[in-house]
Amino acid sequence: xxxxxxxxxxxxxxxxxxxxxxxxxxxxxxxxxxxxxxxxxxxxxxxxxxxxxxxxxxxxxxxxxxxxxxxxxxxxxxxxxxxxxxxxxxxxxxxxxxxxxxxxxxxxxxxxxxxxxxxxxxxxxxxxxxxxxxxxxxxxxxxxxxxxxxxxxxxxxxxxxxxxxxxxxxxxxxxxxxxxxxxxxxxxxxxxxxxxxxxxxxxxxxxxxxxxxxxxxxxxxxxxxxxxxxxxxxxxxxxxxxxxxxxxxxxxxxxxxxxxxxxxxxxxxxxxxxxxxxxxxxxxxxxxxxxxxxxxxxxxxxxxxxxxxxxxxxxxxxxxxxxxxxxxxxxxxxxxxxxxxxxxxxxxxxxxxxxxxxxxxxxxxxxxxxxxxxxxxxxxxxxxxxxxxxxxxxxxxxxxxxxxxxxxxxxxxxxxxx
Amino acid sequence: xxxxxxxxxxxxxxxxxxxxxxxxxxxxxxxxxxxxxxxxxxxxxxxxxxxxxxxxxxxxxxxxxxxxxxxxxxxxxxxxxxxxxxxxxxxxxxxxxxxxxxxxxxxxxxxxxxxxxx
Numbered sequence: 001x002x003x004x005x006x007x008x009x010x011x012x013x014x015x016x017x018x019x020x021x022x023x024x025x026x027x028x029x030x031x032x033x034x035x036x037x038x039x040x041x042x043x044x045x046x047x048x049x050x051x052x053x054x055x056x057x058x059x060x061x062x063x064x065x066x067x068x069x070x071x072x073x074x075x076x077x078x079x080x081x082x083x084x085x086x087x088x089x090x091x092x093x094x095x096x097x098x099x100x101x102x103x104x105x106x107x108x109x110x111x112x113x114x115x116x117x118x119x120x121x122x123x124x125x126x127x128x129x130x131x132x133x134x135x136x137x138x139x140x141x142x143x144x145x146x147x148x149x150x151x152x153x154x155x156x157x158x159x160x161x162x163x164x165x166x167x168x169x170x171x172x173x174x175x176x177x178x179x180x181x182x183x184x185x186x187x188x189x190x191x192x193x194x195x196x197x198x199x200x201x202x203x204x205x206x207x208x209x210x211x212x213x214x215x216x217x218x219x220x221x222x223x224x225x226x227x228x229x230x231x232x233x234x235x236x237x238x239x240x241x242x243x244x245x246x247x248x249x250x251x252x253x254x255x256x257x258x259x260x261x262x263x264x265x266x267x268x269x270x271x272x273x274x275x276x277x278x279x280x281x282x283x284x285x286x287x288x289x290x291x292x293x294x295x296x297x298x299x300x301x302x303x304x305x306x307x308x309x310x311x312x313x314x315x316x317x318x319x320x321x322x323x324x325x326x327x328x329x330x331x332x333x334x335x336x337x338x339x340x341x342x343x344x345x346x347x348x349x350x351x352x353x354x355x356x357x358x359x360x361x362x363x364x365x366x367x368x369x370x371x372x373x374x375x376x377x378x379x380x381x382x383x384x385x386x387x388x389x390x391x392x393x394x395x396x397x398x399x400x401x402x403x404x405x406x407x408x409x410x411x412x413x414x415x416x417x418x
Numbered sequence: 419x420x421x422x423x424x425x426x427x428x429x430x431x432x433x434x435x436x437x438x439x440x441x442x443x444x445x446x447x448x449x450x451x452x453x454x455x456x457x458x459x460x461x462x463x464x465x466x467x468x469x470x471x472x473x474x475x476x477x478x479x480x481x482x483x484x485x486x487x488x489x490x491x492x493x494x495x496x497x498x499x500x501x502x503x504x505x506x507x508x509x510x511x512x513x514x515x516x517x518x519x520x521x522x523x524x525x526x527x528x529x530x531x532x533x534x535x536x
Binding site: 026027029030031033034037038041059060061065066069070072073076077 | 446447448451452465466467468470471474475478486492493494495
């Protein structure tokens, strides 16, 4: 080990300090002076050189934690300057308004409400700034930043410092719902130990937040951190267009159904069984003819496959509706009927089961979790889950499309605010 | 538990220690660390990773100020107390003495109960 280790440490630290070049150089110069002084002292005490270098470095702790400390101080300073400026500007604005009111010909000491109303109306009348990014654009920008790779080397670094480091590194605004954390008795002091050269910021967040019982979501470009019990943050409804994955010819659907009911994969009962009593949804789309929709109820929560032709349990949604020209019974034998050329069916259950079984199985309502998934008309899948699980679902759908050779590309899920 | 108690004590008194060490003359980081270690006979080992962020915070709070000097042949950052830092030191030192006296009186029964050294 040589003193070059000092330079490596300082270079790593500088790389993590999102400050201007002068500030970074000053910090590196100051710490280098300390390292050299300490090395001289340890050598004078008879400590072998290699060990002395190691001790001097260890006394600084991990570079990421140290960078987070410095960044916290700089940010705090900036925040105070902004607050001072804001307070100053506000005071000046109030003084100006009072001055104008005092000398205005029609002014009256009691005319404040009218003035306030006028100001409010004027403010409300100002249109949104042209070119201002939309909520979706802000979210997309933040998601891109969260996908950036950053170093993660922490040794007993408090979670709050790790979070600060992550957000400073990728330049993303964040809010921590401290009241929710306090209600759950969750703190941000637990020590984090990681030694990763590079990791995506979102994965690092997942790692450190999950351990603390926390989660995050992105709203209008801002990352909001809260407890996993905070439903407002923990769950988010997204609608996925999976038409390309659930549409198939009736023959293929029949084979699929046969295979999966035999293996017991379909969790909601016989064909058409959905979650928690929700009816399965089977749509036959015949070119030139209205679609035939058969909604077959199933036993709530049933995990026992029912034979084809079973009417399912009594707890499902109301009787299946048959519309168009092809249907004549709300409880007819479910399952795809061999179709002539050109007839397509939508078959959601295998996909829903695949999602439930492979993506965090313990989080779905079927097994007492908070997440839910429901099919909707026209190839749409409505999922209420945590943002992290939504990402896993998106990834799964993308992989399915790749393997099936679908060229439509991944669908962008529509987000619905709760 | 004892470790945590000691850490809390250290955390609560770090600012005071650093301000006090700077009360007589300007010093650079390494000297501050060494003086605290020597004054405490090695009991207080202020890690460099704690000291420098603390110095930067005190400077941000305008309790100390710094200047660079290279007259010794090495570029070095020196810290000294500001007027606000001196006021803060005097105030906190007074608070500390008062609090320590209070705790000492409260712990008097413990001292009486403690087994006498033979």
